[in-house]
Structure formats: C-alpha cells, structure tokens
Amino acid sequence: MFGVGLAFVCLCFSVVQSLPPDKVSAFHIIKTRSIDLNTAYGLSMENRLNKAVQPTNYRLELEPYLEDAVFKGHVKINLVWLLDADEITLHCAHEIEITETEVKILGHNSDRVDTIDIVKQTMDPKKPVLNIKLDRIIQRGTKGFIVFSYNGNMETATTEAFFKTVYITDQEVERIVAGTQLRPTNARRMFPCFDEPSYKTPFELSVVRPKNMIALSNTPVAKTEEITGEPNAVWDHFEKTPPMSTFTLGLVIADLKQLGNSTVVTDDAGGKMELRVWGRPEFLPALEGINEKFVRVFTEISNYWNSSLPIRRMDLVALPNYQGVKPADNWGLIVFKESDLASKGYLQLASELTYQWMGAFTTPAWWTDAHLNKALVGYLAAEIAFKINNGSEMEGKWPMTVLYSLYYEFSKRYPHSRITGMKQETTCTKIELLFRMFNLTLGGETFRNGLRDFLEISKYKTFHGDDIWYALDSSAKKDKKVAEDISVRSIARSWTDRDRLPLVTVTRNYDAKTAHVTQKVFLRERPHDVPDADRMLWFIPLVIARSDKLDFTKTSPVAWMKNQKEHDLKDLPNKEHFIIVNPEEIGPYPVNYDQDNWNLLATYLQSNKRNLIPELTRAKLLHDAWNLAYAGELSFATAFNMTLFLKDERNHIVWDPVFTMIDHIGRHICDCIHGKFQAYVRALLSPLYEELVKNEREDEENWRKNLRSHTKAFLCQAGYKPCIREAQEQYSKWMQAKNPDEGNPISNQYICPVFKYGTKKEWEFGLQRVINFPPSRKQSERTYLLKTLAGCPVEEYKIMRLLNITVLEGNGNFTETDIFLIFSMLTGAPQGYTTLFTFLKNNWDVLKEKFHSKTNLWDNLITSATSQFTTQSGLEMVSSLYVSHQGEFGSAEHIIEKSMRNIREEAKWSHENIPVIEQWLDKYLANVDIKEEQFIDN
Numbered sequence: 001m002f003g004v005g006l007a008f009v010c011l012c013f014s015v016v017q018s019l020p021p022d023k024v025s026a027f028h029i030i031k032t033r034s035i036d037l038n039t040a041y042g043l044s045m046e047n048r049l050n051k052a053v054q055p056t057n058y059r060l061e062l063e064p065y066l067e068d069a070v071f072k073g074h075v076k077i078n079l080v081w082l083l084d085a086d087e088i089t090l091h092c093a094h095e096i097e098i099t100e101t102e103v104k105i106l107g108h109n110s111d112r113v114d115t116i117d118i119v120k121q122t123m124d125p126k127k128p129v130l131n132i133k134l135d136r137i138i139q140r141g142t143k144g145f146i147v148f149s150y151n152g153n154m155e156t157a158t159t160e161a162f163f164k165t166v167y168i169t170d171q172e173v174e175r176i177v178a179g180t181q182l183r184p185t186n187a188r189r190m191f192p193c194f195d196e197p198s199y200k201t202p203f204e205l206s207v208v209r210p211k212n213m214i215a216l217s218n219t220p221v222a223k224t225e226e227i228t229g230e231p232n233a234v235w236d237h238f239e240k241t242p243p244m245s246t247f248t249l250g251l252v253i254a255d256l257k258q259l260g261n262s263t264v265v266t267d268d269a270g271g272k273m274e275l276r277v278w279g280r281p282e283f284l285p286a287l288e289g290i291n292e293k294f295v296r297v298f299t300e301i302s303n304y305w306n307s308s309l310p311i312r313r314m315d316l317v318a319l320p321n322y323q324g325v326k327p328a329d330n331w332g333l334i335v336f337k338e339s340d341l342a343s344k345g346y347l348q349l350a351s352e353l354t355y356q357w358m359g360a361f362t363t364p365a366w367w368t369d370a371h372l373n374k375a376l377v378g379y380l381a382a383e384i385a386f387k388i389n390n391g392s393e394m395e396g397k398w399p400m401t402v403l404y405s406l407y408y409e410f411s412k413r414y415p416h417s418r419i420t421g422m423k424q425e426t427t428c429t430k431i432e433l434l435f436r437m438f439n440l441t442l443g444g445e446t447f448r449n450g451l452r453d454f455l456e457i458s459k460y461k462t463f464h465g466d467d468i469w470y471a472l473d474s475s476a477k478k479d480k481k482v483a484e485d486i487s488v489r490s491i492a493r494s495w496t497d498r499d500r501l502p503l504v505t506v507t508r509n510y511d512a513k514t515a516h517v518t519q520k521v522f523l524r525e526r527p528h529d530v531p532d533a534d535r536m537l538w539f540i541p542l543v544i545a546r547s548d549k550l551d552f553t554k555t556s557p558v559a560w561m562k563n564q565k566e567h568d569l570k571d572l573p574n575k576e577h578f579i580i581v582n583p584e585e586i587g588p589y590p591v592n593y594d595q596d597n598w599n600l601l602a603t604y605l606q607s608n609k610r611n612l613i614p615e616l617t618r619a620k621l622l623h624d625a626w627n628l629a630y631a632g633e634l635s636f637a638t639a640f641n642m643t644l645f646l647k648d649e650r651n652h653i654v655w656d657p658v659f660t661m662i663d664h665i666g667r668h669i670c671d672c673i674h675g676k677f678q679a680y681v682r683a684l685l686s687p688l689y690e691e692l693v694k695n696e697r698e699d700e701e702n703w704r705k706n707l708r709s710h711t712k713a714f715l716c717q718a719g720y721k722p723c724i725r726e727a728q729e730q731y732s733k734w735m736q737a738k739n740p741d742e743g744n745p746i747s748n749q750y751i752c753p754v755f756k757y758g759t760k761k762e763w764e765f766g767l768q769r770v771i772n773f774p775p776s777r778k779q780s781e782r783t784y785l786l787k788t789l790a791g792c793p794v795e796e797y798k799i800m801r802l803l804n805i806t807v808l809e810g811n812g813n814f815t816e817t818d819i820f821l822i823f824s825m826l827t828g829a830p831q832g833y834t835t836l837f838t839f840l841k842n843n844w845d846v847l848k849e850k851f852h853s854k855t856n857l858w859d860n861l862i863t864s865a866t867s868q869f870t871t872q873s874g875l876e877m878v879s880s881l882y883v884s885h886q887g888e889f890g891s892a893e894h895i896i897e898k899s900m901r902n903i904r905e906e907a908k909w910s911h912e913n914i915p916v917i918e919q920w921l922d923k924y925l926a927n928v929d930i931k932e933e934q935f936i937d938n
C-alpha cells in the first residue's frame with residue numbers, strides 16, 4: 001500500500017521470534033562485508049587513479065610503537081610506466097606524514113639508476129590521493145621505483161586499517177593486540193599505495209615485533225633478525241607473497257598460541273597447504289575442535305575449485321577484542337572475532353574460506369562487481385554447509401526464507417520503497433538463488449566445471465560480472481545442457497535486470513495430455529498497475545515433477561521458456577496424476593495451476609503418500625497457493641484446501657510459511673470474518689502445539705523450540721486460554737513489584753497477550769510504566785512497551801485512551817517520535833486503524849489546529865487512519881470524511897485521495913474473496929473438533 005507503517009507492524013507476541021519473513025531483514029548467509037554492497041556502491045563512485053604507472057612489487061617495512069600506537073614506515077614500490085608521463089598519482093591517507101620521497105628509474109638493461117627530481121608533491125585536500133610531479137616526462141615502458149619514508153598513527157577507535165587494541169586477561173593484565181583490516185580501501189592508511197583491486201602485485205613485508213609476541217602475515221616468516229641495541233624486539237621478514245590486491249594484505253602482532261598441531265592437507269590438484277589455528281592462550285580451550293572443522297571445510301572447498309592456492313599456509317586467528325562485523329579475510333590469514341571462530345556451524349567458515357579463492361585468488365575488478373562475488377560465495381558456502389551438516393544450522397532459512405522474502409519484496413507496487421538499504425541485500429540474495437538455479441538446471445558437474453574454468457582464466461587477475469556467466473555458458477554448451485540459441489548470460493540477465501519475479505501459470509488439457517504455460521510479472525499488492533508489466537519476460541526453466549513417475553532428483557528442465565509469453569508442454573500424465581512445475585523452488589518463481597491440478601495436489605498431500613513430496617516442495621505448494629490467493633490469482637477455497645494436509649504435517653519447513661500466512665491474511669481480511677479466521681487458526685495450530693508440548697525435551701533441536709514458541713505465540717494471539725493465563729500470572733509479578741519502574745521482571749513474550757486480552761487495569765499499569773520510564777534505563781525497552789501498548793489491544797477503550805493522553809492532552813512524557821510510532825502500530829489491525837479513524841473524525845478541529853505546523857505528523861495521521869481499509873464500508877467511511885472536510889486536508893489532500901483509490905481496489909478484492917473465505921471457513925469449522933472452551937473469542 002503506502003510507504004507508511006514501520007516495517008515491524010506485526011503484532012506477534014514475541015516480536016523477535018515471530019516476525020514473518022518479510023518483516024525480518026533477510027537472513028544473511030554472509031554478513032555484509034565492507035568491500036561489498038552498500039559501501040561498494042559508494043566506492044564505485046570513487047575516482048580511479050590515472051593509469052600512467054603500474055606497481056609491480058612492494059617492499060614494505062613497518063616499525064610499530066605499540067604503546068604509543070604510532071608507526072614508522074618505509075615502502076619501496078617498483079613501477080613500470082604504461083604511458084609517457086611526468087606525474088605519479090597514488091593513494092595515501094591524509095593522516096600519513098611523508099618525510100621523504102624518492103623516484104628513480106632504471107636504464108635499459110637495468111644497468112643504471114637515475115634519480116628523478118620531484119618538482120612538487122601535493123595531497124589532494126579532499127581525497128586521499130597523492131600527486132607527484134616529476135621534472136621530466138618518463139617514457140612509456142620505463143621501469144623504476146618510488147620510495148617513501150613516513151610516519152603514521154595506528155587506528156585505536158576501531159579495528160580497521162592498521163589498528164591497535166587492548167584486552168585484559170583473567171589475571172587483570174592489560175595486553176596489546178595489533179592487526180590490520182584493509183578492506184575495502186584502508187591499505188592507504190597504512191602505506192602509500194595503488195589502492196585498487198586490479199593492481200595485483202607481490203608484497204615483501206618486514207615488521208618489528210616485541211619478542212614476547214608473534215607476528216603473522218600472509219606468508220611464513222623467512223627470517224627473523226635481531227636489532228642492535230634493542231633487546232626486546234626483532235625484525236620479522238616475511239616471504240614474498242604471490243601477486244595480490246592491496247586489501248588482502250594482512251598482519252597480526254599479538255601474544256598468541258597455536259591450537260594443537262598444524263595439519264598439512266594435500267588437495268586433489270596436488271597442492272599442499274598447512275592449516276593452523278591461533279588464539280590467546282586463555283581462549284584456546286574454547287576453540288576445541290576448530291582444527292578438525294578447518295580441515296573438513298578447507299578440503300571440501302579446495303576440492304570444489306580443484307585449483308591449489310599459491311600460498312603454503314593458512315592461519316585462522318581468534319583475535320581478542322577484534323570488533324569487525326566481518327572477519328578480516330586476508331589471503332592466508334583470516335582474523336575472526338573470538339566468538340565467531342569459536343561458534344558452532346560451518347557456514348561462516350565456509351564463506352571465509354571460499355573468499356580465499358573468489359576474492360583473493362581472483363578479485364572483482366571494481367566494487368560494482370562485488371555483489372556477484374558475494375552472491376557466489378554465499379551460494380557455495382550454503383551448499384558446503386549443507387553437504388557437511390545437512391543445512392541444520394540454517395534451519396530451513398536457506399533457500400526458503402530468503403526466497404520468500406524476495407517473493408514479498410519484488411511483488412510490491414514499489415519494491416524497496418521502505419528500506420532502501422535492503423536493496424543491495426535482496427539483489428544479492430536473488431543472485432545467490434540464480435546460482436542455485438544454474439547448478440540444478442545445468443547439473444552440478446557442468447556448473448562446477450564452469451566455475452573452475454572461470455577461475456583458471458581469472459586467477460591472479462580481476463574479473464567482471466559477466467565473466468562468470470560466460471564461463472558457465474561455455475561449460476553448459478560443451479555439455480549440451482542448454483540449446484545453442486540461448487545463453488547463460490541472457491538467462492541470468494533476464495533475472496538480474498529488474499526487481500521483479502515472474503508468475504508462471506500452467507493450464508492442463510487432460511485429454512490431450514498437454515499444458516499451456518504462460519508467464520507474467522508476479523504482483524501481490526494491489527493495484528497491479530506496474531508500468532511496462534507486459535514487456536517483462538524471463539528465461540524460465542520448466543522443471544516438472546509428476547505423480548506417475550515421481551522423481552525429485554531430476555532437476556534439469558524439460559524446456560526453457562525463452563523470453564516468451566507462452567509455451568506448450570506435451571506428453572504429460574493423464575487426469576489421475578498431478579504435475580508440479582518448479583519443484584524444490586529450482587527457479588525463484590511461484591506457479592499457479594488449473595483447478596483440477598490443484599485438487600489433485602491437495603488430495604495427494606492429504607494422503608499417506610504425502611512425504612514422497614519433499615518438504616521444500618510441500619512448503620512451496622502451500623506457500624504459492626495462499627500467496628496467489630492473496631494476490632487475487634487463485635480462489636481462496638483452493639488455497640485453504642491446500643492447508644488441510646497440515647493436520648498431519650510436522651515438518652517445520654512446511655509450517656514456516658503458515659505463520660506468515662496467518663499474519664498476512666489475518667491483517668488483510670475485514671473485522672467481519674475475523675472471529676472465524678481465528679477459529680480456523682486455533683484448529684490448525686492446537687494439535688501441533690499439544691504434540692510439541694508433549695514431546696518437549698531438554699536436548700531438542702533448535703527448530704523444535706522455535707516451532708513450539710511460534711505456535712504458542714500465534715495460538716496465544718488467537719485467544720488460547722492457557723497461554724493468556726500464564727502471561728497474566730507472570731505479568732502480575734511486575735504489578736506487585738515494589739518499584740516497578742526499576743526494571744521489567746518478565747519476558748517480552750507475555751506482554752502482548754496481556755495488553756490484548758487482559759484487563760484495563762493491566763493495560764493501564766503498562767501505560768504508567770511508559771510514562772514513568774526512567775531515562776537511565778534502556779530506551780529500547782520503553783519503545784517495545786509503547787509499541788505493544790498501541791499495537792496489541794483490540795478494545796477501543798485502550799486505544800482511545802492512549803490517543804487521548806498522547807495526542808489530545810499532549811502529555812509531555814511522549815515525544816513526536818512516540819506519536820509516529822503509535823500511529824504506525826495502529827495500522828497493523830482493523831481495530832487499530834478503525835479506532836484511529838474514529839478519533840480523527842471526532843476530534844477533527846482540535847487535531848487540525850494541533851498539527852497545524854507539523855505537516856509530517858498530520859500526513860502520517862491521515863495515512864495511518866485512512867489507508868488500511870479494505871472494504872466497501874471502509875471506503876464509504878473514508879469518502880464521507882473526505883467530503884465533509886473537503887479542502888481542509890492541506891498537505892494530506894493527495895494522501896486521502898490515494899487512500900480512496902487503494903481502498904476501492906481492495907474493496908473489489910474483498911467483495912470477491914470474503915464470501916468465498918467465509919463459506920470455506922464455515923464448512924471447515926462445522927467439521928473440525930475444536931475445544932472451544934480453551935479459547936477466548938474476540
């Protein structure tokens with residue numbers, strides 16, 4: 001609808017746990033890393049260095065003074081001139097103080113060294129770019145070098161660039177840690193350099209370290225050298241690295257110990273790699289098992305690529321007090337937060353190790369190509385984690401939840417209009433799923449060979465996005481996995497070029513055993529008035545599962561829809577057998593069928609053969625059905641029929657979309673059938689919940705715990721008495737506390753049920769806690785309380801009272817932000833926005849006066865009070881307000897007009913769907929056995 005409403009309108013009780021997938025931010029397989037995405041898009045705007053010279057080697061010496069967090073540096077950069085030029089431009093942070101610069105060139109046979117005079121050396125005042133003007137033009141092809149001596153400060157506020165941090169040991173001793181995180185463009189803060197990924201050069205690093213610490217870098221130490229007159233420190237000279245980008249250079253100086261012994265792994269390609277794990281001595285016990293895990297994941301990944309890295313050793317470091325959101329993934333030296341390295345699961349390690357190939361061995365040419373890199377790493381890491389522990393750590397979130405969030409976002413009228421920061425993430429998720437689609441449709445081997453070829457071509461170099469698609473294409477053509485007239489790149493482009501997904505509709509002809517397949521853009525929110533919708537077409541793989549030859553391992557398409565609106569399928573089964581198009585969500589698109597095929601599916605799912613359809617496909621059928629009904633593409637009776645099998649379903653992956661369904665549909669339908677819908681929810685959930693409670697165990701899996709708490713939260717919301725009683729009992733502890741404002745002794749999950757079903761007195765107590773909330777306590781607790789006070793109640797009294805106090809009486813304990821929050825929360829349920837509407841209507845003059853100079857609040861009020869109605873009677877209410885105050889809406893004039901247009905659309909939907917829903921619910925409720933005495937009706 002409108003761009004209003006906070007993203008978290010869901011009133012589910014445990015706001016954290018129970019958010020439907022479209023309300024939580026996407027499950028990030030890979031936490032955003034700074035080279036990627038947001039920063040990457042900012043960085044893409046960066047000026048690129050002129051290409052007059054190119055570095056061919058760095059010889060870098062660092063003398064850190066750890067106590068003072070400063071360092072001296074000396075760097076010699078070998079250069080070759082690519083153009084005739086009399087200047088050299090390179091990166092250098094403003095904080096670096098250069099004390100000496102020298103430029104020299106070599107004679108033809110390197111027999112002579114000439115010093116070139118520097119006319120002028122200037123720092124760009126706005127950019128970290130250093131310009132050195134020479135006294136003459138140097139001919140293209142000349143070789144030479146530039147040398148800088150300089151002083152720098154170590155970063156102490158964050159753990160980026162060349163940083164110093166301290167930690168306190170258990171014995172209360174303060175210890176210093178130094179390290180680097182040079183992604184994305186922090187190398188220039190450590191030394192003057194050509195800080196762009198495409199300049200891949202060898203590095204020779206030397207560093208002074210205290211004798212009681214160790215220094216780790218990308219390569220082993222070649223030589224350690226005493227320093228005359230300095231008994232406590234030595235020089236470590238590291239071996240020369242392979243050619244690499246500046247940001248992959250790494251260094252750690254700390255008091256670390258190795259965990260257990262090194263392991264030398266020989267990969268399939270014959271390469272040997274020594275694997276080691278490091279941490280501070282006290283932390284090593286927490287790292288127990290990491291060596292084995294490292295070997296396991298490393299072996300898996302190196303054999304996937306079958307291309308040995310040109311480094312001999314790889315270190316994982318748990319660095320005390322390292323604060324980066326992401327590990328510092330230097331080549332051969334990956335620096336983790338202690339808790340990250342110690343954590344269970346394989347996903348993060350798999351992605352970090354994958355970056356050693358896709359990121360370090362080959363590197364995106366520019367920051368704009370980084371999202372493809374991230375997506376491929378994300379995909380491979382997920383697959384590898386799956387292979388190792390069957391995806392248990394992802395608990396079905398991948399690929400499912402991430403895919404569902406794409407379905408919701410891309411079917412909006414204006415994708416990404418609410419949270420712009422999400423755009424990069426969803427784009428990346430989509431590409432991850434495209435890689436999955438290609439792996440499944442081309443076959444694992446063809447896909448892997450394509451990637452291997454890609455790496456072979458681009459190792460030691462940088463690549464552009466399309467290079468991956470081209471490599472996959474040649475592999476696919478070689479193995480005859482796609483026809484000559486389509487290319488992997490055009491397939492990929494049809495999915496990446498826009499923030500939309502297709503809906504495929506399959507209409508079978510049972511006599512002819514054929515089916516007519518069409519595609520169009522998938523739109524859920526009304527009105528479906530997207531410009532150019534007709535011209536959007538995708539290359540879609542049509543993979544089919546059929547009940548006469550049930551086989552879900554066959555994932556290659558029987559046909560590709562080649563950018564065409566229609567396609568005909570032949571040789572389908574007879575009318576006793578269903579077909580499933582796009583099983584296992586092979587492509588990221590929903591599928592609609594004719595009524596008969598849906599019925600065949602519904603019947604089959606209710607039979608004892610249900611489990612022959614894998615859970616991801618069962619979930620998809622259910623998810624597609626209700627989303628299509630929600631979108632107006634399918635009868636709700638059919639969609640609800642697809643939920644009947646849930647009475648026997650116990651798989652959490654299949655249940656997951658059910659909670660979203662309850663939330664979305666529950667919020668969309670009018671008050672008029674809300675009671676019946678609630679009864680349906682209870683009938684659906686109570687058998688599951690009772691069983692989950694009966695089988696509760698100490699050592700149970702996480703998914704079981706989550707499923708139980710979700711089920712409970714939703715049942716509670718639907719008026720399940722035992723849960724409400726429990727909530728009230730807990731809440732009473734707070735009410736009896738001597739100083740209730742000191743803190744809230746009860747868990748958040750109990751608050752919403754009490755505000756919804758509890759007494760006015762209980763609710764009022766909560767209100768007083770917000771009013772008296774001490775500034776010293778965490779404000780997020782106050783916000784949570786205020787959100788639930790506004791969003792949970794269904795009684796008009798409570799909502800009116802809140803509006804009276806905060807808006808009419810202007811109680812000074814509430815800020816404008818609070819009022820925004822209240823309005824937004826009220827849009828989440830019919831009782832909320834209807835009461836807000838009444839409040840607006842009754843207090844028109846007062847409110848108009850009050851918000852006279854607060855256009856934002858006024859606009860927000862009009863939006864929240866008018867935009868959410870979905871019925872004809874709602875339309876009449878809003879229209880009559882519009883008519884009676886015509887000309888008085890001011891800045892919100894266009895808002896209410898837009899509301900009316902939208903409600904008109906929604907009212908059509910309601911007119912068509914509500915009777916169908918009601919009829920289905922009536923029939924259903926007449927036949928199920930619900931212990932209604934266990935429920936409060938509302």
Ligand SMILES: *[C@@H]1O[C@H](CO)[C@@H](O)[C@H](O)[C@H]1NC(C)=O
Nearest residue numbers: 258259260261262263289291
């Ligand atoms: C490490 O290697 C040494 C020498 O080979 C051996 O004695 C020791 O038991 C090993 N330690 C572990 C933890 O495997």
Ligand SMILES: *[C@@H]1O[C@H](CO)[C@@H](O)[C@H](O)[C@H]1NC(C)=O
Nearest residue numbers: 267268269270303305306307
């Ligand atoms: C891996 O690479 C090596 C050497 O390049 C080759 O001999 C071997 O056959 C490859 N293994 C696989 C499984 O492709």
Ligand SMILES: *[C@@H]1O[C@H](CO)[C@@H](O)[C@H](O)[C@H]1NC(C)=O
Nearest residue numbers: 380383439440443444445448
């Ligand atoms: C790719 O597809 C194959 C099936 O062809 C599957 O076994 C494999 O797990 C998938 N993933 C990867 C990374 O190969």
Ligand SMILES: *[C@@H]1O[C@H](CO)[C@@H](O)[C@H](O)[C@H]1NC(C)=O
Nearest residue numbers: 595598599602635637638641
């Ligand atoms: C729903 O299922 C019932 C029986 O299970 C069937 O009679 C009815 O036709 C189905 N309705 C729709 C719209 O598919």
Ligand SMILES: *[C@@H]1O[C@H](CO)[C@@H](O)[C@H](O)[C@H]1NC(C)=O
Nearest residue numbers: 796797798800801802804808
């Ligand atoms: C809210 O204020 C109005 C007008 O001041 C009053 O009539 C109404 O009773 C109040 N409602 C509540 C619940 O406080």
Ligand SMILES: *[C@@H]1O[C@H](CO)[C@@H](O)[C@H](O)[C@H]1NC(C)=O
Nearest residue numbers: 771772805810811812813814
């Ligand atoms: C906060 O609310 C209390 C009780 O309603 C009231 O007495 C007090 O004046 C309010 N504080 C401010 C700053 O308005």
